[in-house]
Amino acid sequence: MKDEIRIAGIDDASFDFSSKEVLVVCAVMRGRNILEGVLSTHVTKDGMDATDRIAEMVNNSKHREQIRVMMLDGITFAGFNIVDIDELYIKTEIPIIAITRKIPDLKSIKNALKNLDEAKKRWEIVKKTGALYEHRVSKGKNPIRFQMRGMSMKIAQDVIEKTIYRASVPEPIRIAHLIATGISRGESTGRV
Amino acid sequence: MKDEIRIAGIDDASFDFSSKEVLVVCAVMRGRNILEGVLSTHVTKDGMDATDRIAEMVNNSKHREQIRVMMLDGITFAGFNIVDIDELYIKTEIPIIAITRKIPDLKSIKNALKNLDEAKKRWEIVKKTGALYEHRVSKGKNPIRFQMRGMSMKIAQDVIEKTIYRASVPEPIRIAHLIATGISRGESTGRV
Numbered sequence: 509m510k511d512e513i514r515i516a517g518i519d520d521a522s523f524d525f526s527s528k529e530v531l532v533v534c535a536v537m538r539g540r541n542i543l544e545g546v547l548s549t550h551v552t553k554d555g556m557d558a559t560d561r562i563a564e565m566v567n568n569s570k571h572r573e574q575i576r577v578m579m580l581d582g583i584t585f586a587g588f589n590i591v592d593i594d595e596l597y598i599k600t601e602i603p604i605i606a607i608t609r610k611i612p613d614l615k616s617i618k619n620a621l622k623n624l625d626e627a628k629k630r631w632e633i634v635k636k637t638g639a640l641y642e643h644r645v646s647k648g649k650n651p652i653r654f655q656m657r658g659m660s661m662k663i664a665q666d667v668i669e670k671t672i673y674r675a676s677v678p679e680p681i682r683i684a685h686l687i688a689t690g691i692s693r694g695e696s697t698g699r700v
Numbered sequence: 701m702k703d704e705i706r707i708a709g710i711d712d713a714s715f716d717f718s719s720k721e722v723l724v725v726c727a728v729m730r731g732r733n734i735l736e737g738v739l740s741t742h743v744t745k746d747g748m749d750a751t752d753r754i755a756e757m758v759n760n761s762k763h764r765e766q767i768r769v770m771m772l773d774g775i776t777f778a779g780f781n782i783v784d785i786d787e788l789y790i791k792t793e794i795p796i797i798a799i800t801r802k803i804p805d806l807k808s809i810k811n812a813l814k815n816l817d818e819a820k821k822r823w824e825i826v827k828k829t830g831a832l833y834e835h836r837v838s839k840g841k842n843p844i845r846f847q848m849r850g851m852s853m854k855i856a857q858d859v860i861e862k863t864i865y866r867a868s869v870p871e872p873i874r875i876a877h878l879i880a881t882g883i884s885r886g887e888s889t890g891r892v
Contacts, residue, residue, distance in 0.1 A: 533883070541733045542865075543875055545890075546882025569887055673734075683735055687879050690738025691725070695761055698737075 509666050512539040514574040516602075517680025518562060519581040520551070521692035527553050530586035532562065533688040536571045540671045540679040545571050546687060551586045554624055558589040563599035577667050579680045580606040583637055583655070588624055592633045593657045603658030605667060607681055608640060611653065645672050652677070701858050704731040706766040708794075709872025710754060711773040712743070713884035719745050722778035723884055724754065727875040728763045732863045735875060737763050743778045746816055750781040755791035769859050771872045772798040775829055775847070780816055784825045785849045795850030797859060799873055800832060803845065837864050844869070 514536060521531035534547035549565040551558045562585075566572060583591045583606050593604050617634060621627045642651040643665045652672070656664050671678035677685075690696035706728060713723035726739035741757040743750045754777075758764060775783045775798050785796050809826060813819045834843040835857045844864070848856050863870035869877075882888035 531883070543735065543878060546878045546888040548883050548886055565886070686735060686738045687883075691723070691740050691879075691883050694740055694757070696738040 517684040519684040521688040554587040709876040711876035713880040746779040
Protein backbone atom coordinates (compact mmCIF):
# COMPACT_ATOMS: atom_id res chain seq x y z
CA MET A 509 0.00 0.00 0.00
CA LYS A 510 1.26 3.47 -0.87
CA ASP A 511 2.06 5.79 2.03
CA GLU A 512 0.04 8.59 0.50
CA ILE A 513 -3.39 7.01 0.09
CA ARG A 514 -6.39 9.25 0.80
CA ILE A 515 -8.11 8.56 4.10
CA ALA A 516 -11.19 10.34 5.43
CA GLY A 517 -11.27 10.78 9.23
CA ILE A 518 -14.73 11.47 10.64
CA ASP A 519 -15.70 12.76 14.11
CA ASP A 520 -18.52 14.73 15.69
CA ALA A 521 -18.41 18.06 17.53
CA SER A 522 -19.25 18.87 21.11
CA PHE A 523 -22.89 19.60 21.93
CA ASP A 524 -25.03 20.39 24.92
CA PHE A 525 -28.53 19.73 26.20
CA SER A 526 -30.06 22.43 24.01
CA SER A 527 -28.47 21.14 20.77
CA LYS A 528 -30.67 19.47 18.18
CA GLU A 529 -28.29 19.20 15.26
CA VAL A 530 -24.64 18.29 15.84
CA LEU A 531 -21.74 19.15 13.52
CA VAL A 532 -19.87 16.21 11.98
CA VAL A 533 -16.47 16.87 10.37
CA CYS A 534 -14.56 14.84 7.80
CA ALA A 535 -10.83 15.49 7.31
CA VAL A 536 -9.60 14.18 3.96
CA MET A 537 -5.91 13.38 4.42
CA ARG A 538 -3.23 12.31 1.98
CA GLY A 539 -1.14 9.91 4.02
CA ARG A 540 -0.82 10.95 7.64
CA ASN A 541 0.44 14.49 7.12
CA ILE A 542 -1.32 16.40 4.39
CA LEU A 543 -4.84 17.77 4.87
CA GLU A 544 -6.39 17.93 1.41
CA GLY A 545 -9.97 18.85 2.20
CA VAL A 546 -12.56 19.34 4.90
CA LEU A 547 -16.19 18.23 4.64
CA SER A 548 -18.99 18.82 7.12
CA THR A 549 -22.58 17.89 7.77
CA HIS A 550 -25.04 17.87 10.66
CA VAL A 551 -26.76 14.92 12.32
CA THR A 552 -29.64 14.85 14.78
CA LYS A 553 -28.75 14.44 18.45
CA ASP A 554 -29.80 10.91 19.48
CA GLY A 555 -31.34 10.54 15.99
CA MET A 556 -31.19 7.79 13.39
CA ASP A 557 -29.68 9.74 10.47
CA ALA A 558 -25.90 9.51 11.01
CA THR A 559 -25.41 6.73 8.45
CA ASP A 560 -27.29 8.59 5.70
CA ARG A 561 -25.78 12.00 6.45
CA ILE A 562 -22.21 10.66 6.47
CA ALA A 563 -22.81 8.69 3.25
CA GLU A 564 -24.20 11.81 1.53
CA MET A 565 -21.35 13.99 2.76
CA VAL A 566 -18.73 11.63 1.34
CA ASN A 567 -20.59 10.68 -1.84
CA ASN A 568 -21.22 14.33 -2.76
CA SER A 569 -17.59 15.30 -2.32
CA LYS A 570 -15.15 15.97 -5.13
CA HIS A 571 -12.71 13.82 -3.12
CA ARG A 572 -15.07 10.80 -3.34
CA GLU A 573 -13.11 8.87 -5.97
CA GLN A 574 -9.77 9.29 -4.19
CA ILE A 575 -10.84 8.17 -0.73
CA ARG A 576 -9.65 4.60 -0.06
CA VAL A 577 -10.67 4.24 3.58
CA MET A 578 -13.04 6.00 5.97
CA MET A 579 -11.98 6.10 9.61
CA LEU A 580 -14.73 6.79 12.12
CA ASP A 581 -14.24 7.81 15.74
CA GLY A 582 -16.42 4.96 17.00
CA ILE A 583 -19.89 4.16 15.71
CA THR A 584 -21.94 6.45 17.97
CA PHE A 585 -22.27 10.07 16.90
CA ALA A 586 -24.16 12.96 18.50
CA GLY A 587 -25.21 10.98 21.53
CA PHE A 588 -26.72 7.69 20.35
CA ASN A 589 -27.03 8.33 16.62
CA ILE A 590 -25.44 5.02 15.69
CA VAL A 591 -23.69 4.45 12.37
CA ASP A 592 -24.61 1.20 10.63
CA ILE A 593 -21.26 0.37 9.03
CA ASP A 594 -22.83 -2.29 6.78
CA GLU A 595 -25.18 0.34 5.35
CA LEU A 596 -22.43 2.96 5.16
CA TYR A 597 -20.19 0.56 3.25
CA ILE A 598 -23.02 -0.36 0.85
CA LYS A 599 -23.87 3.31 0.25
CA THR A 600 -20.31 4.55 -0.28
CA GLU A 601 -18.43 1.40 -1.39
CA ILE A 602 -15.51 2.67 0.70
CA PRO A 603 -13.94 0.36 3.33
CA ILE A 604 -14.44 1.48 6.93
CA ILE A 605 -12.38 1.35 10.11
CA ALA A 606 -14.21 2.44 13.28
CA ILE A 607 -11.65 3.19 15.99
CA THR A 608 -12.75 2.50 19.56
CA ARG A 609 -10.74 3.92 22.40
CA LYS A 610 -12.09 1.74 25.12
CA ILE A 611 -13.76 -1.62 25.07
CA PRO A 612 -17.49 -0.86 24.74
CA ASP A 613 -19.57 -1.77 27.76
CA LEU A 614 -22.41 -3.43 25.86
CA LYS A 615 -24.57 -3.85 28.93
CA SER A 616 -24.59 -0.16 29.76
CA ILE A 617 -25.11 0.75 26.09
CA LYS A 618 -28.13 -1.53 25.96
CA ASN A 619 -29.49 0.08 29.10
CA ALA A 620 -28.97 3.61 27.79
CA LEU A 621 -30.69 2.78 24.52
CA LYS A 622 -33.87 1.86 26.42
CA ASN A 623 -34.62 5.55 26.93
CA LEU A 624 -34.68 6.24 23.18
CA ASP A 625 -37.16 5.49 20.42
CA GLU A 626 -36.31 2.58 18.13
CA ALA A 627 -34.21 1.07 20.93
CA LYS A 628 -34.41 -2.39 19.40
CA LYS A 629 -33.19 -1.26 15.99
CA ARG A 630 -30.31 0.68 17.57
CA TRP A 631 -29.30 -2.33 19.60
CA GLU A 632 -29.37 -4.53 16.47
CA ILE A 633 -26.96 -2.12 14.76
CA VAL A 634 -24.58 -2.16 17.75
CA LYS A 635 -24.61 -5.96 17.88
CA LYS A 636 -24.09 -6.60 14.18
CA THR A 637 -21.14 -4.16 14.01
CA GLY A 638 -19.28 -7.21 15.09
CA ALA A 639 -15.88 -8.22 16.29
CA LEU A 640 -13.57 -5.77 18.03
CA TYR A 641 -10.02 -6.19 16.76
CA GLU A 642 -6.84 -5.04 18.43
CA HIS A 643 -3.67 -3.92 16.73
CA ARG A 644 -0.51 -3.18 18.69
CA VAL A 645 1.13 -0.34 16.79
CA SER A 646 4.89 -0.79 16.36
CA LYS A 647 5.74 2.59 17.93
CA GLY A 648 2.84 2.89 20.38
CA LYS A 649 2.26 1.79 23.93
CA ASN A 650 -1.44 1.08 23.76
CA PRO A 651 -3.24 -1.15 21.29
CA ILE A 652 -5.63 0.41 18.78
CA ARG A 653 -9.06 -1.23 18.95
CA PHE A 654 -11.31 -1.18 15.92
CA GLN A 655 -14.23 -2.66 14.04
CA MET A 656 -14.20 -2.75 10.24
CA ARG A 657 -15.91 -3.50 6.96
CA GLY A 658 -14.76 -4.04 3.39
CA MET A 659 -11.11 -4.93 3.85
CA SER A 660 -8.84 -7.65 5.17
CA MET A 661 -7.39 -7.55 8.68
CA LYS A 662 -3.93 -7.16 7.15
CA ILE A 663 -4.92 -4.06 5.17
CA ALA A 664 -6.71 -2.54 8.15
CA GLN A 665 -3.58 -2.99 10.27
CA ASP A 666 -1.43 -1.51 7.51
CA VAL A 667 -3.68 1.57 7.27
CA ILE A 668 -3.52 2.05 11.04
CA GLU A 669 0.29 1.72 11.07
CA LYS A 670 0.66 4.28 8.29
CA THR A 671 -1.63 6.86 9.90
CA ILE A 672 -0.38 6.76 13.48
CA TYR A 673 2.06 9.54 14.26
CA ARG A 674 2.74 10.81 17.77
CA ALA A 675 -0.76 10.48 19.14
CA SER A 676 -2.63 7.42 20.33
CA VAL A 677 -5.16 7.60 17.48
CA PRO A 678 -4.63 7.72 13.70
CA GLU A 679 -4.00 11.21 12.33
CA PRO A 680 -7.22 11.46 10.27
CA ILE A 681 -9.27 10.94 13.46
CA ARG A 682 -7.06 13.30 15.49
CA ILE A 683 -7.43 16.06 12.88
CA ALA A 684 -11.21 15.60 12.48
CA HIS A 685 -11.51 15.78 16.29
CA LEU A 686 -9.44 18.99 16.52
CA ILE A 687 -11.54 20.67 13.84
CA ALA A 688 -14.91 19.53 15.22
CA THR A 689 -14.16 20.60 18.78
CA GLY A 690 -12.31 23.79 17.74
CA ILE A 691 -15.35 24.97 15.80
CA SER A 692 -17.96 23.95 18.37
CA ARG A 693 -16.10 25.09 21.50
CA GLY A 694 -13.87 27.89 20.22
CA GLU A 695 -10.81 25.85 21.15
CA SER A 696 -10.02 22.24 20.30
CA THR A 697 -9.78 19.75 23.13
CA GLY A 698 -6.76 17.57 23.65
CA ARG A 699 -8.50 14.31 24.36
CA VAL A 700 -6.63 12.60 21.52
CA MET B 701 14.96 29.36 13.49
CA LYS B 702 13.72 25.92 14.36
CA ASP B 703 11.65 24.13 11.72
CA GLU B 704 8.98 23.26 14.23
CA ILE B 705 7.99 26.66 15.59
CA ARG B 706 4.28 27.18 16.29
CA ILE B 707 2.50 29.33 13.75
CA ALA B 708 -1.18 30.33 13.85
CA GLY B 709 -2.84 30.61 10.42
CA ILE B 710 -6.05 32.67 10.43
CA ASP B 711 -8.76 32.90 7.74
CA ASP B 712 -12.47 33.63 7.53
CA ALA B 713 -15.30 31.40 6.28
CA SER B 714 -17.66 31.91 3.37
CA PHE B 715 -20.77 33.96 4.01
CA ASP B 716 -23.75 35.29 2.10
CA PHE B 717 -26.02 38.32 2.05
CA SER B 718 -28.07 37.09 4.99
CA SER B 719 -25.04 36.49 7.25
CA LYS B 720 -24.42 38.79 10.18
CA GLU B 721 -21.67 36.94 12.01
CA VAL B 722 -18.90 35.21 10.05
CA LEU B 723 -16.80 32.29 11.31
CA VAL B 724 -13.04 32.93 11.66
CA VAL B 725 -10.75 29.92 12.05
CA CYS B 726 -7.24 29.70 13.48
CA ALA B 727 -5.08 26.65 12.70
CA VAL B 728 -2.24 26.26 15.20
CA MET B 729 0.53 24.41 13.37
CA ARG B 730 3.85 23.02 14.52
CA GLY B 731 6.10 23.64 11.55
CA ARG B 732 4.34 23.17 8.26
CA ASN B 733 2.94 19.69 8.81
CA ILE B 734 1.47 19.12 12.23
CA LEU B 735 -1.90 20.58 13.20
CA GLU B 736 -1.81 21.04 16.97
CA GLY B 737 -5.02 22.89 17.62
CA VAL B 738 -7.97 24.68 16.10
CA LEU B 739 -9.48 27.90 17.45
CA SER B 740 -12.55 29.73 16.22
CA THR B 741 -14.47 32.93 16.76
CA HIS B 742 -17.05 35.05 14.94
CA VAL B 743 -16.74 38.59 13.59
CA THR B 744 -19.42 40.95 12.30
CA LYS B 745 -19.85 41.17 8.54
CA ASP B 746 -18.48 44.58 7.46
CA GLY B 747 -18.03 45.36 11.16
CA MET B 748 -15.15 46.86 13.13
CA ASP B 749 -14.47 44.02 15.58
CA ALA B 750 -12.06 41.69 13.73
CA THR B 751 -8.97 43.01 15.53
CA ASP B 752 -10.49 42.55 18.99
CA ARG B 753 -12.08 39.16 18.25
CA ILE B 754 -8.87 37.71 16.80
CA ALA B 755 -6.79 39.07 19.70
CA GLU B 756 -9.22 37.52 22.22
CA MET B 757 -9.27 34.19 20.40
CA VAL B 758 -5.48 33.91 20.46
CA ASN B 759 -4.92 35.41 23.92
CA ASN B 760 -7.49 33.07 25.51
CA SER B 761 -5.96 29.96 23.97
CA LYS B 762 -3.86 27.41 25.80
CA HIS B 763 -1.53 27.61 22.78
CA ARG B 764 -0.93 31.35 23.37
CA GLU B 765 2.56 31.03 24.87
CA GLN B 766 3.82 28.71 22.11
CA ILE B 767 2.68 30.76 19.11
CA ARG B 768 5.65 32.61 17.57
CA VAL B 769 3.95 34.11 14.50
CA MET B 770 0.37 34.79 13.38
CA MET B 771 -0.27 34.52 9.64
CA LEU B 772 -3.39 36.26 8.39
CA ASP B 773 -5.03 35.71 5.02
CA GLY B 774 -4.95 39.42 4.21
CA ILE B 775 -6.18 42.19 6.50
CA THR B 776 -9.87 42.26 5.46
CA PHE B 777 -12.15 39.69 7.08
CA ALA B 778 -15.90 39.11 6.68
CA GLY B 779 -16.30 41.72 3.96
CA PHE B 780 -14.62 44.92 5.11
CA ASN B 781 -13.94 44.13 8.76
CA ILE B 782 -10.35 45.31 8.59
CA VAL B 783 -7.67 44.05 10.98
CA ASP B 784 -5.46 46.76 12.46
CA ILE B 785 -2.16 44.86 12.63
CA ASP B 786 -0.60 47.51 14.89
CA GLU B 787 -3.39 47.01 17.41
CA LEU B 788 -3.33 43.22 16.99
CA TYR B 789 0.41 43.16 17.63
CA ILE B 790 0.05 45.39 20.71
CA LYS B 791 -2.77 43.23 22.08
CA THR B 792 -1.13 39.86 21.50
CA GLU B 793 2.60 40.69 21.42
CA ILE B 794 2.89 38.09 18.64
CA PRO B 795 4.56 39.07 15.34
CA ILE B 796 2.21 39.13 12.34
CA ILE B 797 2.52 38.29 8.66
CA ALA B 798 -0.50 39.21 6.51
CA ILE B 799 -0.31 37.33 3.21
CA THR B 800 -1.80 39.10 0.19
CA ARG B 801 -2.46 37.11 -2.92
CA LYS B 802 -2.80 40.01 -5.28
CA ILE B 803 -1.56 43.56 -5.12
CA PRO B 804 -4.37 45.49 -3.39
CA ASP B 805 -6.16 48.01 -5.59
CA LEU B 806 -6.20 50.83 -3.06
CA LYS B 807 -8.37 53.08 -5.21
CA SER B 808 -11.19 50.54 -5.45
CA ILE B 809 -10.86 49.70 -1.75
CA LYS B 810 -11.21 53.38 -0.87
CA ASN B 811 -14.31 53.60 -3.08
CA ALA B 812 -15.89 50.49 -1.57
CA LEU B 813 -15.31 51.79 1.95
CA LYS B 814 -17.40 54.89 1.21
CA ASN B 815 -20.55 52.80 1.51
CA LEU B 816 -19.75 51.81 5.10
CA ASP B 817 -19.90 53.62 8.41
CA GLU B 818 -16.56 54.78 9.83
CA ALA B 819 -15.17 54.87 6.27
CA LYS B 820 -12.42 57.28 7.26
CA LYS B 821 -11.21 55.15 10.15
CA ARG B 822 -11.21 52.02 7.98
CA TRP B 823 -9.22 53.81 5.30
CA GLU B 824 -6.68 54.97 7.90
CA ILE B 825 -6.16 51.36 8.98
CA VAL B 826 -5.65 50.21 5.38
CA LYS B 827 -3.14 53.00 4.73
CA LYS B 828 -1.07 52.54 7.88
CA THR B 829 -0.77 48.80 7.37
CA GLY B 830 2.13 49.89 5.24
CA ALA B 831 4.62 48.46 2.81
CA LEU B 832 3.83 45.38 0.75
CA TYR B 833 6.85 43.09 0.62
CA GLU B 834 7.56 40.34 -1.87
CA HIS B 835 9.43 37.13 -1.26
CA ARG B 836 10.28 34.76 -4.07
CA VAL B 837 10.08 31.32 -2.49
CA SER B 838 12.97 29.03 -3.46
CA LYS B 839 10.67 26.26 -4.75
CA GLY B 840 7.73 28.35 -5.98
CA LYS B 841 6.87 30.08 -9.22
CA ASN B 842 5.02 33.07 -7.85
CA PRO B 843 6.24 35.52 -5.25
CA ILE B 844 4.51 35.65 -1.87
CA ARG B 845 3.35 39.19 -1.04
CA PHE B 846 2.92 40.24 2.54
CA GLN B 847 2.69 43.02 5.11
CA MET B 848 4.10 42.52 8.59
CA ARG B 849 4.65 43.72 12.13
CA GLY B 850 6.98 42.82 14.95
CA MET B 851 9.80 41.04 13.13
CA SER B 852 12.67 41.63 10.73
CA MET B 853 12.31 41.11 6.98
CA LYS B 854 14.79 38.25 7.24
CA ILE B 855 12.75 36.41 9.86
CA ALA B 856 9.51 36.95 7.93
CA GLN B 857 11.10 35.46 4.81
CA ASP B 858 12.46 32.55 6.83
CA VAL B 859 8.99 31.82 8.28
CA ILE B 860 7.44 31.90 4.79
CA GLU B 861 10.12 29.56 3.38
CA LYS B 862 9.60 27.07 6.20
CA THR B 863 5.82 26.99 5.87
CA ILE B 864 5.43 26.74 2.08
CA TYR B 865 4.85 23.19 0.93
CA ARG B 866 3.21 22.33 -2.38
CA ALA B 867 0.67 25.15 -2.48
CA SER B 868 1.14 28.79 -3.36
CA VAL B 869 0.38 29.95 0.18
CA PRO B 870 1.96 28.97 3.51
CA GLU B 871 0.48 25.84 5.06
CA PRO B 872 -1.05 27.54 8.14
CA ILE B 873 -3.14 29.77 5.82
CA ARG B 874 -4.02 26.86 3.52
CA ILE B 875 -5.23 24.73 6.45
CA ALA B 876 -7.23 27.57 8.07
CA HIS B 877 -8.87 28.19 4.69
CA LEU B 878 -9.78 24.50 4.20
CA ILE B 879 -11.35 24.32 7.67
CA ALA B 880 -13.23 27.64 7.40
CA THR B 881 -14.71 26.86 3.99
CA GLY B 882 -15.31 23.16 4.76
CA ILE B 883 -17.41 24.10 7.79
CA SER B 884 -19.31 26.98 6.18
CA ARG B 885 -19.98 25.33 2.79
CA GLY B 886 -19.98 21.61 3.60
CA GLU B 887 -16.92 21.14 1.39
CA SER B 888 -13.70 23.10 1.38
CA THR B 889 -12.80 25.14 -1.68
CA GLY B 890 -9.53 24.72 -3.48
CA ARG B 891 -8.68 28.36 -4.03
CA VAL B 892 -5.35 27.91 -2.30
